[in-house]
Amino acid sequence: MKAWNESWKTEEGRAHWLEPDPFIVSLIPKFEKEEVEKVLDLGFGIGRHTILFAKKRFDVYGIDPSSSGLEFAMKWAQRERIILKLITGDMSQLPFKNNFFDLIIAWNVIYHGTAEIIHNTINEIMKCLKIGGYLLCTLISTKHNKYGIGKEIEKDTFVISEETEKSHPHHYFNKDEIAQYLKEFAPIICDDKEQFYPGLFHWYILTKLVSKSEGR
Numbered sequence: 001m002k003a004w005n006e007s008w009k010t011e012e013g014r015a016h017w018l019e020p021d022p023f024i025v026s027l028i029p030k031f032e033k034e035e036v037e038k039v040l041d042l043g044f045g046i047g048r049h050t051i052l053f054a055k056k057r058f059d060v061y062g063i064d065p066s067s068s069g070l071e072f073a074m075k076w077a078q079r080e081r082i083i084l085k086l087i088t089g090d091m092s093q094l095p096f097k098n099n100f101f102d103l104i105i106a107w108n109v110i111y112h113g114t115a116e117i118i119h120n121t122i123n124e125i126m127k128c129l130k131i132g133g134y135l136l137c138t139l140i141s142t143k144h145n146k147y148g149i150g151k152e153i154e155k156d157t158f159v160i161s162e163e164t165e166k167s168h169p170h171h172y173f174n175k176d177e178i179a180q181y182l183k184e185f186a187p188i189i190c191d192d193k194e195q196f197y198p199g200l201f202h203w204y205i206l207t208k209l210v211s212k213s214e215g216r
């Protein structure tokens, strides 16, 4: 995604994305207690959560289309003296083995697409997660203050024609739709919360894979 790749090249573009989200930090003891081992940071950005988990000795992998984000994360990891397994790639085609991960984090990522892309991405996540594995993600909410702005290219999917990341489709979710997409997961947490600033509502989701349909 071009806009993110440009953002990650500048200090200003990276500014909000260096500190781990407190919600993710708060869940680390749970994952440690449950002996979660293999973790995928899907759409890792510049690596704030990848590094957090690697420092806590989880076995962390990351995938993101942005090469500038990857470059920044690798240099950051060098400074921290940790090794990250990062690759460039797309969420709708994950090049990992089936049933490989205990936890997939997709923080502010999955909603960057049309219904078809989101559907494929959830399928790929389900393939790579073990049964009993966790998905920890955010989805942008229909309560978000940008909902309805721009051209609606599909139901609840908007594109704003400007040279920012909003020029890519953003799909806004309500709770029923989340339940539909994640019907093979058991919800643990699903809260609609403001992120960074008032009005920027995102669903904060922790959910556990309980079944896989045939072929996954």
Ligand SMILES: C[S@@+](CC[C@H](N)C(=O)[O-])C[C@H]1O[C@@H](n2cnc3c(N)ncnc32)[C@H](O)[C@@H]1O
Binding pocket: 001, 004, 005, 017, 042, 043, 044, 045, 046, 047, 048, 049, 063, 064, 065, 066, 069, 089, 090, 091, 092, 106, 107, 108, 109, 112
């Ligand atoms: C809002 S940033 C979040 C970064 C990171 N998850 C974090 O919380 O710091 C969105 C990230 O999703 C990535 N992304 C966008 N489209 C993607 C796709 N199709 N597959 C994988 N990652 C994607 C972008 O490159 C960007 O790094």
